[in-house]
Amino acid sequence: MIKVEKLSKKFGNNEVLHDISTEIAKGEVVSIIGPSGSGKSTFLRCMNMLETPTSGKILIENKDLTDSKTPIHKVRQQIGMVFQHFHLFPHLTVLENLTYAPMKAKGIKKPVAEEKARQLLKKVGLSEKEKAYPGSLSGGQKQRVAIARALAMEPELMLFDEPTSALDPEMVKEVLDVMKDLAKSGMTMVVVTHEMGFAREVADRILFLDHGVLLEEGQPAEFFTQPKTVRAKEFLDKIL
Ligand code: ADP
Ligand code: MG
Numbered sequence: 001m002i003k004v005e006k007l008s009k010k011f012g013n014n015e016v017l018h019d020i021s022t023e024i025a026k027g028e029v030v031s032i033i034g035p036s037g038s039g040k041s042t043f044l045r046c047m048n049m050l051e052t053p054t055s056g057k058i059l060i061e062n063k064d065l066t067d068s069k070t071p072i073h074k075v076r077q078q079i080g081m082v083f084q085h086f087h088l089f090p091h092l093t094v095l096e097n098l099t100y101a102p103m104k105a106k107g108i109k110k111p112v113a114e115e116k117a118r119q120l121l122k123k124v125g126l127s128e129k130e131k132a133y134p135g136s137l138s139g140g141q142k143q144r145v146a147i148a149r150a151l152a153m154e155p156e157l158m159l160f161d162e163p164t165s166a167l168d169p170e171m172v173k174e175v176l177d178v179m180k181d182l183a184k185s186g187m188t189m190v191v192v193t194h195e196m197g198f199a200r201e202v203a204d205r206i207l208f209l210d211h212g213v214l215l216e217e218g219q220p221a222e223f224f225t226q227p228k229t230v231r232a233k234e235f236l237d238k239i240l
Contacts, residue, residue: 001026001188002047002157007056009042009212016042018212020056026156029189031199031220034209035235040192043209044159047190048079060157077105080150080158084166086142088134094121094145095130098152106153113152120148124178140171144178151182158182160191196240200224208232 002024009017016039024030032040045051047058049065049072058065063075089097098117102108108116121127124144134142143163150158160179164172176198183189183202193199199206199220206223208216210231216223224240227233 001028001061002190003057003059004047005057005059007043007046007058008054009039009046009051010054015054016212017046017053020212020214022207022214022217024188024190026188027186028204029183029187029191029202030205030207031203032190032192032207032209033194033196033199033235034215038209039212040209041161044081044161044190044192047157047159048076048081050081073105077153078156080153080155082143082146082150082158082160082163084162086134086139086146086166088142088146088149090134092133093130094126094132094134094137097134097145098149101149102152117148117152120151121145123151123181124148125174138171139167140174143167143171143175147175147178147182157188157190160189160193162192162194164193164195194239196224208235210235 004020004022007017007020008015020043032043034040042051046053053066060075063070065072065075089100092100095114095117098120099110099113102113103110118130121130124147126141126144129137129141164175167175176195180202203220206218206220207214215229216227216232227236
C-alpha cells in the first residue's frame with residue numbers, strides 16, 4: 001500500500017532523513033521508534049506531505065506523492081493523522097469536530113455526517129460528550145475525539161505521532177485501547193510511540209530510526225529481544 005524509496009529530507013544543511021526505503025502492506029501496523037531528534041516526526045509528516053522530501057519517492061496505492069501532478073489534497077483525505085497535542089477545533093463541539101471535515105471537504109450532508117460521527121463517538125466511548133467543547137475534556141478524552149475525528153474521513157491509513165506522550169499516565173491506556181481496537185479492525189497504521197508495550201503487543205513490525213537512518217526493521221519479538229545493532233541495544237537498555 002505504501003512504498004518509500006530512498007527518501008531523504010534536509011532542513012538547510014541538516015540531513016534529517018537519509019535514504020530511507022521501506023514498504024507497508026494494507027492492514028499492517030508499523031511502529032516507529034528511536035531517540036528524540038532521530039527524524040520520526042519528519043518521516044511521518046513526509047508520508048502525507050506536511051513536509052516535502054528533498055529526494056526520493058513516496059507511493060501510496062501507486063500514487064507518487066512527490067509527483068507534482070498528484071492531487072495532494074485528495075491523497076491527504078485518505079490519510080488520518082493524530083498528533084501528540086490533539087489539535088481539536090476549540091470553538092466547535094465534539095460532534096462538530098467530527099462532522100466538519102466530512103461536510104466541508106467531501107460534501108457529506110449534515111444528518112449523514114452526524115450519524116457517522118455518533119457511531120464513532122460510541123466506538124471511542126464518548127457518546128455522552130457530543131455536545132461538550134474540547135476545553136472541558138480530559139487529555140485522554142481529547143485524544144479519543146481526535147482519533148474519532150480522523151476516522152470520520154474514512155481514511156485508508158492512519159498516522160499517529162506520539163499520541164500518548166502528552167497524557168497523564170492514567171489516561172494512556174484508554175487511548176491505547178482505542179488504537180488496539182483499530183488495529184484489530186484491519187486499519188493500516190504507522191505509529192510513532194514510546195509505548196514499548198504497545199509496540200511489542202500490537203505492531204506487526206518495528207522500524208528503528210537513529211540520526212535519520214533506518215537502522216533496523218523487524219518483528220517486535222525479534223527486535224526487542226535480539227536487536228541487531230549496538231545503537232538499538234543502547235536505546236532499549238535506556239528505556240526498558
Ligand atoms: P523526532 O520526531 O524523532 O524527535 P524530528 O523529526 O522532530 O525528530 O526532528 C529531526 C530533526 O529535524 C531534529 O534535529 C529537528 O531539530 C529537525 N527539524 C524538524 N523539523 C524541522 C523544521 N521544520 N525546520 C528545521 N529543522 C527541523
Ligand atoms: Mg517527534
